[in-house]
Amino acid sequence: MRANLGTWGNKLHSGEKTYPIVAQRRRWFAISGVLMAIAIILLLVKGLNPGIDFTGGTQYVVPDVANPTAAPAEEAVAEIAPDQEPRITVLGEDDIRVQLGVLDQDDQRALNAALAESYDVPEDSISFDQIGPTWGASVGQAALQGLVIFLLLVFGVIALYFRAWRMAAAAIVALLHDLLFTAGIYALSGFEVTPATVIGFLTILGYSLYDTVVVFDKVRENTANLQSQHRYTYAELANLAINQTLVRSINTSVVALLPVASILFIGSFVLGAGTLKDIALALFVGMAVGTFSSIFVATPLEVSLRGSEKAIQEHTAKVLALREQGGADVAVREDGTVRVGALQPGQHQGVTSQPKRKGRK
Amino acid sequence: MSKVTKGARRSLIWLAAILVAIYGLLAVGVLTGNASWTPGLALDLAGGRQIILTPVLDEGATQEIDQSDLDQAVSVIRQRVDASGVAEAEITTQGNNIVVALPGTPDDATVDLVAQAAQLQFRPVLLVGDPSPTTTDDETVTESDETPVAEPSASASATPEPTPSASEVANLITDAEPEPSASPSAVLLDAAVPEASPSPSAETTDEAAAEPEDASSFAWLTEDVMADYAALDCLDVENYGGRTMGDPDAGYVACSSADFAKLAMGPVEVTGDDLETASSGPEMSQTGSFTGGYEVRLQFNSEGAAKFADVTTRLVGLEDPRNQFAIVLDGVVISHPVVQSRITNGEASISGNFTQEQAEQLANQLKFGALPLSLEVQSNQQISSTLGADQLEKGLIAGLIGLVLVALYSLVQYRALGFVTIASLIIAGATTFGVISLLSWGLGYRLSLAGIAGLIVAIGITADSFIVYFERIRDELREGRSLKSAVDHAWTRARRTILISDAVSLLAAVTLYILAVGGVRGFAFTLGLTTVIDVIVVMLFTHPVMVLLARTKFFGEGHKWSGLDPRQLGRDTMYKGRGRVRTGAAAPKDGLTLAERRAAERKAAEGGAVAADEVGEPTAAEVAAVNDAAEVSEADADDAPANDRKGDV
Secondary structure: OHHHHHHHHHHHHHOOOOOOOOOOHHHHHHHHHHHHHHHHHHHHHOOOEEOHHHHOEEEEEEOOOOOOOOHHHHHHHHHHOOOOOOEEEEEOOOEEEEEEOOOOHHHHHHHHHHHHHHHOOOHHHOEEEEEOOOHHHHHHHHHHHHHHHHHHHHHHHHHHHHOOHHHHHHHHHHHHHHHHHHHHHHHHHOOEEOHHHHHHHHHHHHHHHHHHHHHHHHHHHHOOOHHHOOOOOHHHHHHHHHHHOHHHHHHHHHHHHHHHHHHHHHHHHHHOOOHHHHHHHHHHHHHHHHHHHHHHHHHHHHHHHHOOOHHHHHHHHHHHHHHHHOOOOOOEOOOOOEOOOOOOOOOOOOHHHOOOOOOOO | OOHHHHHHHHHHHHHHHHHHHHHHHHHHHHHOOOOOOOOOEOHHHHOEEEEEEEEEEOOOOOOOOOHHHHHHHHHHHHHHHHHOOOOOOEEEEEOOEEEEEEEOOOOHHHHHHHHOOOOEEEEEEEEEEOOOOOOOOOHHHHOOOOOOOHHHHHHHHHOOOOOOOOOOOEEEEEOOOOOOOOOHHHHHHHHHOHHHOOOOHHHHHHHOOOOOOOOOOHHHOOHHHHHHHHHOOOOOHHHHOOOOOOOOOOOEEEEEOOOOOEEEEOOOOEEHHHEEEEEEEEEEOOOOOEEEEEEEEEEEOHHHHHHHHHHHHHHOOOOOOOOEEEEEEOOEEEEOOEEOOOOOOOEEEEEEOOOHHHHHHHHHHHHHHHOOEEEEEEEEEEEOHHHHHHHHHHHHHHHHHHHHHHHHHHHHHHOOHHHHHHHHHHHHHHHHHHHHHHHHHHOOOOEOHHHHHHHHHHHHHHHHHHHHHHHHHHHHHHOOOOHHHHHHHHHHHHHHHHHHHHHHHHHHHHHHHHHOOOHHHHHHHHHHHHHHHHHHHHHHHHHHHHHHHOOOHHHHOOOHHHOOOOOOOOOOEEEEEOOEEEEOOOOOOOOOOHHHHHHHHHHHHHHOHHHHHHHHHHHHHOOOOOOOHHHHHHHOOOOOHHHOOHHHO
C-alpha cells in the first residue's frame, strides 16, 4: 500500500498523472450544490433533534444497575410525575438513562430517590442533569455569535496571509459547506444535538480551515511566480497544487480520523451516548467532508473567483495564445491535454537546450 | 560540526530545557505539597454538582447588569458556600452566567442556598458590640472594656474573605446641605469602637413588651433578638455568608464585615429596591476641592429618597450608636455609617478612611444590592463519581487506541521516519501533560471530558504538521535534491504552511474560549494549548532531528526502510551537483560525469536500435521545464544546502 501510495504520489507530483479537478469544477460544484440543497431541505423539513440541553428537561443516568430494563424507571416516573412521558434508554451495558421534560426541584429530588430505590443503587451514584428551558437558546446564541466573530477574524487572517480576499472567501464557503453538510447528516440520521455536538461542530471550523489553508498554501507556492512564466495558466497550477497535496490530504485525514474513530467506537459501543460520542460523531463527519471540501470545493471555487481578477485573466489569455501559436514550451499528452507538473531535473536536456552563441555554427 | 547541526543541537537543548523547567517546577510544587503530578479533574470526571445560574432583572427594572454586578453575585455566592462548609467549590463567571461547581454530592440545602437572591437592607443600628459571643445573656453585652482593638484585626486574618479593614468607618454627609461636622474623625472612631455602646439593658426590659414607637426604639430588642445577639460569634466565618435576612419587621443581629463588630438593629426601613445606584470616587470637601480620600455616593429613587429622609431626620438627633444605620447585604453588615445630617434629596455619600479599592468595593456591593435581581437556575447537573471515573477511563483508552493507530499508520507510510512522528507525538504529549498539570496547580485549571476530547483530536492535528513536513521533504527529493538539501528546502516551505494553519487553528480555539460557555471552553483550551505545543515541538524537535538524521548514513543514503529512499520516490537518478549524478540501485560507481555517461549511452545506442529508443524516451517524457529549471539543477550542490534559497525567491 505504501509503495503504491508513494509511486502514485510521485506520478502526481511530476504531473505524470493528473486529476483534472479544477477543469471539471462544474461537476464538483454540481455535486456539492445538490448535497447542500438536500442538507437544507432536510434541515427545514425534518429538522435537528435537539437534546434536553436545548429544549430544557431533566435527564438521569443510573449507572451499573443489576437489571438494565426500563420497567422500574417507568414505574418510578409514573408515581412521581405522572404527566411526564419518560424516554428510557440503556447506555452501554448496564447504565440506564431516563429523559423527561422540565421538572421542579422537589419532583426532581423525589425522582432521584425513587430511581435509586427501584434500581437498588446508592442515591449519590445517580447522575442527573436538569436544564432550564431558556438555557439552550443562550448556548446556541453564544455559539452563533462565536461563529460569526470567528468567521470575520479568519477571513481577515487568510486574506492578509494570501493577499487575496477571494481565497479567504473560498475558504469560508468551503467551511460553511462542511458545517451544512454535517448538520444535514444530523438531520438525516436524527442523532441528538447536545452541547458536545456543538463542540464538535465548532472544531470542524478549525479543522476545515486548517486543511483548506494547507492546500491553499501549496497553490500560493505554485503560483508565486505566475506572471514571470507563460507555460501554465493559474487554473493549471492550482490543479497541480491539489494533485501534489493529495497524498498529504489522504494521510492527514487518515491520521486525524483514526483517533476520532477510536473515540467514536469507544463512545458508542462501550460507553453509550455521552460527551465523547457526541463530539466524535460530529467530528468524524465534519473532518471527512472537510478534506473533501478543501480539494473539491475550496480550490476550484478559489480558481473560479480569482479567474475574474484582471491580472490572472490577462495571463491566462496570454498563455493560451502562446500555446495556440505553438510557442509554449510545454509537454502535451496523447489526449491533447497539457502536462502540468514539477520539472524533472538531473536529466540532460541535450545540446539543443544549451545557450547558443550567435554567429557560430 | 557545521553551523546547521549546531543550530539543530541548540534547538534540542532548548526543548530539553523547557521540559526540565516544566517538570522541575511541577516537582517543586509536588514537594511543597501544593501540586500533584496529575492534572486536576473537572466535575464531569471527578463527580460533583454543577449549577449554572443566570442573573435576571425583574421586569420593569431600569438598571443593567454589568461585570461588577456579576462579580458581586459571585462573591455573595462564594461567601454562602464557604460558610456552609463545602470545600473547594469553584464559582466563576462565563459570559453572563455564573457557574457554581461543588465537588461530591452536596446536600439540598447547599444547593438551595446558591440560587437564593441577595437582598440589601438598611436598618437603624441599636447596639454595637464586641464580636465574640457573650455567655451571660443579659445586659452584659456592653461589658467589653477589656476588648482589645486588636481582636477584630486578629480575626481579620482568620477570615478567608478579606473585607475592608476595621478602620473603615463612615460618616454621612449630604452634598446638598453641607453641614460641617465638627470633628468627623472623632465621631467615626466612636462608632467603631464597641466600648462606646450604651447600656440599654434597663430600657430593654422596660420596653420589651411595649409597642416600639419608632424603628430606633430599643423596644425592638426583644428577648429573642438579645439571645441571638449574645450567641452570635462574629469571629466565625460562618456568620459572614448565607445567613437568613431575618424578618424585615423585627429586630435583627448581624456581623459587620467592615470592622467585625456585632450589631443589633431595628426593622428594615429602606431596601435595595429604593436604591437607584451607587458609585465611588474621590471625596470632595464643601469648597469643592479634593480631600484626598474616597467616598461612596448613593442615589435613591424618589420613593427611597422620602424614606431615607425620614430615617436621617430621626437618626441625626439620636445618641451614638443609634445615630448610625446599618447597610445589610445578604445577612452581613457591609457598612454602618453615622448620620451627620438630614438628607432629603435622595443623594447621600459615605466617607471615611476609604482607600480607593475599599470605596469601589462598597459601591459595587451597594449597586449590586440595588439591582432587582434574581438568579435563574439554567442547568443543574449532578455527575456521580462512578460515572465520571468510568468516562475518564474510557476516554483515556480511546486516546491510547487513537495514538497507537496513528503510530502504526505513520510507520506503514513513512517507515523509519514514522519513529520521528512517534517521538514527536510523545514529546508533545509529555509537554502537554506537564503544562496542564502546571496550569491546574497555578491557575486552578480542571481537565474536563470535553478537554480530553480536545486532546485526542489534537493528536491528528499535531501529526498533520509532521505529515506536511515529511511530504515536503519527499517532494524535494522527487525534484532531485539530496536529503540534506531537501530537509532544508522543505523546512522553509513547510514552516510557513505549519505556522499559518496552526495560526488559524489557534484563532478558532481562542475565539471559542472567549465566547463560549461550559464544556466548549475546556475543549477550546486544550485545543489551543496543543496547537501552541505543536508549533514548539515541530520547531524544536522534529526539524532539528530531521537535520541531524539527514546526516546519518541510514537516512542520508536513502536506505530502503528510511522512508526517504529516492528510488522509491521515483528518482532513479539523482543529481549530486557539479555534473555528478547518483543513479539508483544499478548506479555504476564509475565516477563518470553526466555528460560522459550520456556519451557512453549514445555510443551504446549506436550499437542497437532498441537501445536508441530507450535513450530517446526520457527526453520525450521530459516535463516541460519551468523557467527556473536551470536553477534547480545548479543550485543543489549538496554540501552547501543552507545557502540554497533560490527556490523561495
